[in-house]
Amino acid sequence: MLGANHLVLKQNELVERLREYDPNLDADMVNRAYVFAVRCHSTQVRDSGDPYFLHPIEVAGILTELKLDTHSIVTALLHDTVEDTFTTFEEIESLFGTEISQLVCGVTKLTKLELQSEATKQAENFRKLVLAMSSDIRVLLVKLADRLHNMRTLYHVSSQSKRQRIAHETLEIYTPLAERLGIHTIKDELEDLAFYHLHPDVYESITNRLKFAHLASADAIALIISDIEHIASSYGLKCSITGRSKTPYSIWRKMQQKNITLEQLSDIMAFRVIVDTVEDCYKGLGIIHSHYMVVPGRFKDYISTPKANNYQSLHTGILGPLNQKIELQIRTQEMHDICENGVAAHWQYKQGNNCHDGKQYAWLRGLLEILENAPNPTEFLEHTKLEMFQDQVFCFTPKGELTNLPNGATVVDFAYSIHSEVGNRTIGAKINGRQMPLRTILKNGDMIEIMTSKTQTPSPTWERFVITGKAKACIRRFIRNQQRTQYSDLGKTSLQKACHKYNITFNDKKLQTYLSKFNHNTIEDLYAAVGEGILSAKEVIQTSHMDHEDTRKDNHDNTFKLEKRKSQKPKSNDPSQFIDGVITGMSVSFAGCCHPLPGDKIVGIVQTGKGISIHRQECQSITSYEDLDRILDLNWSDVEHIISKYTGRIKLTFMNKPGALALVTNIISKQNADINNIKITNRSFDFWDVIVDIEISNLEQLNVLIGVLRSQSLILNADRI
Numbered sequence: 001m002l003g004a005n006h007l008v009l010k011q012n013e014l015v016e017r018l019r020e021y022d023p024n025l026d027a028d029m030v031n032r033a034y035v036f037a038v039r040c041h042s043t044q045v046r047d048s049g050d051p052y053f054l055h056p057i058e059v060a061g062i063l064t065e066l067k068l069d070t071h072s073i074v075t076a077l078l079h080d081t082v083e084d085t086f087t088t089f090e091e092i093e094s095l096f097g098t099e100i101s102q103l104v105c106g107v108t109k110l111t112k113l114e115l116q117s118e119a120t121k122q123a124e125n126f127r128k129l130v131l132a133m134s135s136d137i138r139v140l141l142v143k144l145a146d147r148l149h150n151m152r153t154l155y156h157v158s159s160q161s162k163r164q165r166i167a168h169e170t171l172e173i174y175t176p177l178a179e180r181l182g183i184h185t186i187k188d189e190l191e192d193l194a195f196y197h198l199h200p201d202v203y204e205s206i207t208n209r210l211k212f213a214h215l216a217s218a219d220a221i222a223l224i225i226s227d228i229e230h231i232a233s234s235y236g237l238k239c240s241i242t243g244r245s246k247t248p249y250s251i252w253r254k255m256q257q258k259n260i261t262l263e264q265l266s267d268i269m270a271f272r273v274i275v276d277t278v279e280d281c282y283k284g285l286g287i288i289h290s291h292y293m294v295v296p297g298r299f300k301d302y303i304s305t306p307k308a309n310n311y312q313s314l315h316t317g318i319l320g321p322l323n324q325k326i327e328l329q330i331r332t333q334e335m336h337d338i339c340e341n342g343v344a345a346h347w348q349y350k351q352g353n354n355c356h357d358g359k360q361y362a363w364l365r366g367l368l369e370i371l372e373n374a375p376n377p378t379e380f381l382e383h384t385k386l387e388m389f390q391d392q393v394f395c396f397t398p399k400g401e402l403t404n405l406p407n408g409a410t411v412v413d414f415a416y417s418i419h420s421e422v423g424n425r426t427i428g429a430k431i432n433g434r435q436m437p438l439r440t441i442l443k444n445g446d447m448i449e450i451m452t453s454k455t456q457t458p459s460p461t462w463e464r465f466v467i468t469g470k471a472k473a474c475i476r477r478f479i480r481n482q483q484r485t486q487y488s489d490l491g492k493t494s495l496q497k498a499c500h501k502y503n504i505t506f507n508d509k510k511l512q513t514y515l516s517k518f519n520h521n522t523i524e525d526l527y528a529a530v531g532e533g534i535l536s537a538k539e540v541i542q543t544s545h546m547d548h549e550d551t552r553k554d555n556h557d558n559t560f561k562l563e564k565r566k567s568q569k570p571k572s573n574d575p576s577q578f579i580d581g582v583i584t585g586m587s588v589s590f591a592g593c594c595h596p597l598p599g600d601k602i603v604g605i606v607q608t609g610k611g612i613s614i615h616r617q618e619c620q621s622i623t624s625y626e627d628l629d630r631i632l633d634l635n636w637s638d639v640e641h642i643i644s645k646y647t648g649r650i651k652l653t654f655m656n657k658p659g660a661l662a663l664v665t666n667i668i669s670k671q672n673a674d675i676n677n678i679k680i681t682n683r684s685f686d687f688w689d690v691i692v693d694i695e696i697s698n699l700e701q702l703n704v705l706i707g708v709l710r711s712q713s714l715i716l717n718a719d720r721i
């Protein structure tokens, strides 16, 4: 069962585990930390009713599986003592030394932030997390193990909303970090545990069906292994092969991403072939490709072009001996260790040193640069999520250095990835020697040369096509500064105008002395606030007493009145309010052909006299518009949507069995969606095709719903149309 407890790791067992791999083991320190942790937490209990000290011991146990050093294990044992007991850092320092107390301090900071994680705090949280990680990677590894053990025991937490919040946070923050650090064992387990708590019904449905499929093919795995082994040995190739079925979460993700049902999912089984040398990897690939049918489009060479986290392996898809599509990964033992344990595996070779491997942390430096430019945490989280979840594209600089960027990155993203200044001054680019537009999307293997000019500044239109957080943050910062100057000028002018209108002497020296009343530091800030409409000119004039007798030129008009400022954003159901790139008040409608939802990439088509109609970017009807100037790049804005319901249209094929339709409607209402309309398009004796219009709030909700529908055995197909 998920999260089931096993026996406590005893003190001597922990030391023995460390002795197996750590040549610098300090057994005395581990023993003292173990006893200290048990004593500190002796009066506390976990949600499960177990003694609290089992938790730090389990966390230490998890880290021995990653073969981490004595200091990491001791930190794991002590990680909750300062936060949860009367222990102080001074005490830890005097008992265990400075290094340990600093590591424990790092973990404690993360824990404190975790405790206050409301939606906006989460980003802040994450920001500190990353910063802490940059000072010592072991802090993050202990935190990941801590989170893993908490997820394993999450079912003891009685509040469902708390469980879901923690599971959600795990998927948003910790699994991407585990993935980037290359620790696959922890990533897979965290994902499955989070999935289980977020969508228990779907999790159960997928595991049940996997169990069924797996039972039916338990022999199949063994047979496929022996078949491949037999062929390899006939060529004298030494290898060891393991086979497994994929994790429920990875299957769920694929079902959502690729619009397919569990039956259509090509490879539920994956096989791993471990060979001795890199040469053998390619030799093995050749042998396998010449004996089995190859599934086109599945071959990937991550040996010559490793992933961003240094993952190396050959991937291919073949039609196995039972005519089943299977996934094959071919790699050496060393590549395998790095894949499973990532940074932790590197760690083993670098014990005692600070693990600042430049290549490994290229992505981290990118994050740190965003931190410097991002004014608010939410913006940071938004950008970071983007960078974390997209696949990579690899491009060369003219010097032949390989740069990795998220898939979909443009020339401008590339320029900013070199340096903010290069980005800001980009005027043109050559891709593979040819002059290309700045918005060109980069392809793997492109060689890019950026041309700059000292007089160039970023164009606001760049923001519409760049996708990396760094480029967006730099462009936004530039525009924000520019806007601020404009607002400031505007604010000053409108103050002067207001003064003039009412015969008051505009007195900026007097204004200067009232700055603190307005909570601004400089007079430019105050002007900008007026220009932006945050403060009204009337308020400023009255608060700073510019209208008092001593400065009034003329005081016969005591009925001092200024026009009331019109509220800038009328509260209405006007859709132009929540789409960026549309002028407020413009007539906006959602196209009936593609039913765009918040979360979809959207464009607007300007129709003379009719306003703007919003379509999904992939909508077929757009291709008929030849006049590109009439197509606007638009985005959903971040503001809370006033219209909370949109129409999503899905097509379903299900078996004509009693209860099938009821099952469908049941699932839809259980997912908090309403059915607007059902149309049966095909009714045969075995299957029904229906089109269902559903009231839904955003794309994510629709995708989850489709995923749940797909996980049902009575439903053959569920697709958005």
Ligand code: MN
Residues within 6 Å of the ligand: 055, 079, 080, 146
């Ligand atoms: Mn803990």
